[in-house]
Amino acid sequence: MSTASRLMMTAISLLALILVWYVVARLIASPLLPGPAAVVAAMDRAAQDGALQFNIAITLARVAASFVIAMAVGSAVGIVLGRSPRLNELFGPWVIVLLNLPALVIIILCYVWFGLTEAAAITAVSINKIPNVAVTMREGATALSRDLDEMARLYRFGRWKTLRHVTLPQLVPFFAASARSGLALTWKIVLVVELLGRSNGVGFELQTAFQLFDVATVLAYALAFTVVIQLIELGIMQPWERRAGGWRR
Amino acid sequence: MSAIHIDIAAKTYPAQSGSPAQEIFRDFRLDVAKGEFLALLGPSGLGKTTLLNIVAGLDTDYRGAVRFEPPLPRVAYAFQNPRLLPWRTVLENVALVLPADAAGGEAARAVLEEVGIADLAGAYPERLSLGQQRRVALARAFAVAPDILLMDEPFTSLDEATSRRLRDLLRRLLAKRPATVMFVTHDEREADELANRVVRLEGTPVRVASDVRAEPAPLSRP
Numbered sequence: 001m002s003t004a005s006r007l008m009m010t011a012i013s014l015l016a017l018i019l020v021w022y023v024v025a026r027l028i029a030s031p032l033l034p035g036p037a038a039v040v041a042a043m044d045r046a047a048q049d050g051a052l053q054f055n056i057a058i059t060l061a062r063v064a065a066s067f068v069i070a071m072a073v074g075s076a077v078g079i080v081l082g083r084s085p086r087l088n089e090l091f092g093p094w095v096i097v098l099l100n101l102p103a104l105v106i107i108i109l110c111y112v113w114f115g116l117t118e119a120a121a122i123t124a125v126s127i128n129k130i131p132n133v134a135v136t137m138r139e140g141a142t143a144l145s146r147d148l149d150e151m152a153r154l155y156r157f158g159r160w161k162t163l164r165h166v167t168l169p170q171l172v173p174f175f176a177a178s179a180r181s182g183l184a185l186t187w188k189i190v191l192v193v194e195l196l197g198r199s200n201g202v203g204f205e206l207q208t209a210f211q212l213f214d215v216a217t218v219l220a221y222a223l224a225f226t227v228v229i230q231l232i233e234l235g236i237m238q239p240w241e242r243r244a245g246g247w248r249r
Numbered sequence: 250m251s252a253i254h255i256d257i258a259a260k261t262y263p264a265q266s267g268s269p270a271q272e273i274f275r276d277f278r279l280d281v282a283k284g285e286f287l288a289l290l291g292p293s294g295l296g297k298t299t300l301l302n303i304v305a306g307l308d309t310d311y312r313g314a315v316r317f318e319p320p321l322p323r324v325a326y327a328f329q330n331p332r333l334l335p336w337r338t339v340l341e342n343v344a345l346v347l348p349a350d351a352a353g354g355e356a357a358r359a360v361l362e363e364v365g366i367a368d369l370a371g372a373y374p375e376r377l378s379l380g381q382q383r384r385v386a387l388a389r390a391f392a393v394a395p396d397i398l399l400m401d402e403p404f405t406s407l408d409e410a411t412s413r414r415l416r417d418l419l420r421r422l423l424a425k426r427p428a429t430v431m432f433v434t435h436d437e438r439e440a441d442e443l444a445n446r447v448v449r450l451e452g453t454p455v456r457v458a459s460d461v462r463a464e465p466a467p468l469s470r471p
Contacts, residue, residue, distance in 0.1 A: 150307045151332040154324065155346040155393065165345055169336040247336045247373040 034216040042216035043224060051205070056225055059194065059202040062118075063187045066125035070186065071179060073126065074133025079171070081134065082141020095138075099131040103189050107196055116197040125189045132185065133178040140174030172244045180237060187229055251280035252318055252429040253304060253397065260299065260311035273299060274311070275454040283318070286423070286430045286465070288444035290437060296455050297433040298329070301399045304431065317397070325395035325428075327403040331386040333374040340370040343389045357392060364388040364418060380411040384418070391422050398428045404439065416443060420465070442466050 018036055025035035034042070046052035081088040081095070107124040114120035144167060152162045194203025202225050209217035260274040273296040281287050289297050302308035304315055305326050333342045340357055347353035361367045364384045374382055383403060390398060404412040420443065423430070434440055440447050444463050451458040 147328070147330065147332050148334065150302075151326075151328065154305055154307060154326050155389075157345065161345065161349075165334060165337060165341075169334070172336075247375065 043220035070129035078134040078137025082138040136178040252283040253281040257313040288440035291450035322396035325390035331382040
């Protein structure tokens, strides 16, 4: 299917969803399920004084900070564990424990130990994400090609050349996979962190609206933020992956 | 004077699930003269690749020694699989074994020209045929101007015409830049055509079954 017709299908599918939403909202006729028009109106109200833009920007900044930290630390941990069977035996179980610790527990502990601060919030989100990245990158690091490694040794590539031209390119698919799932996970957790211990951001606004049973505002924020995340996915993640995978047949 | 002096006291494959430990080499000696084209013949699974890996310094898990004359030769290795970096272009694959300067890039281009794939310099290896990939591997090997060239069945899985063209190419390259060659193959005709010494290996542990001088066939005109 061509790109144009695929976009067309997506548009039709989304329009159908909005139509179903509209019909159901009309049938139920309750303020607890506002229709599309009411949500757009709420979005417009929130955007008037700049609150919507401000809170989305704050939340995005938190997503970006914790995403970068989690990718950097997680990749380093994963590569080290993947390269050293001994360290993996020692610390592999730690990663599993961390992986299975509920996000909420980590958030509560961070807030209790480090206070209701920005640093605690970002730390909490990063720690939630690090084990996922580490596990994926470890898989990549264990599967590194011995053949290419021997080739690099024979032709005396040296440490830096080997890392740059032989090792890292093999890890790109794993990095891309953890970045993609990472972005989705990070922004969901950021909202919870904001709801529990921040006084701004999309998560905080959702909580306020929740207390007022203002479903239109909840949906307005949710939709606006989802659109922003989709734009990041389409505008940054996918082009980068295409570029990195340009050598594939 | 020998360029490579191989003396393996013992080389053992460790026991793996199902098969016991296997002694591949015991008191195995082989000297290769400077400039010699030595073909190593023998059934697959015998340990020929292991022998090349030991000479290359990639396998150090053995008792014994490999000595070179001169002591620190430049070694190139054409592996059984081309072992190109799929995420680097043909030119980059060759240039990477050279110093990263303008002269290195120039030399890489020149050697690609020589093996007849200069027009593929910007392509990625996975888009090439196996024959073309082997040409790149050959270009990479000759780019380092090797004193010693190790080749592990570098022309298998090719149709007869392609592998003959590659054999001719190898001989032309060697005529221009002589090197001491150890060439592993299980194809007798290939050995006869290329080598001036044919060593047949057999048994476990490996021993030399026959060691004969040979006269390579005259080089056909391209």
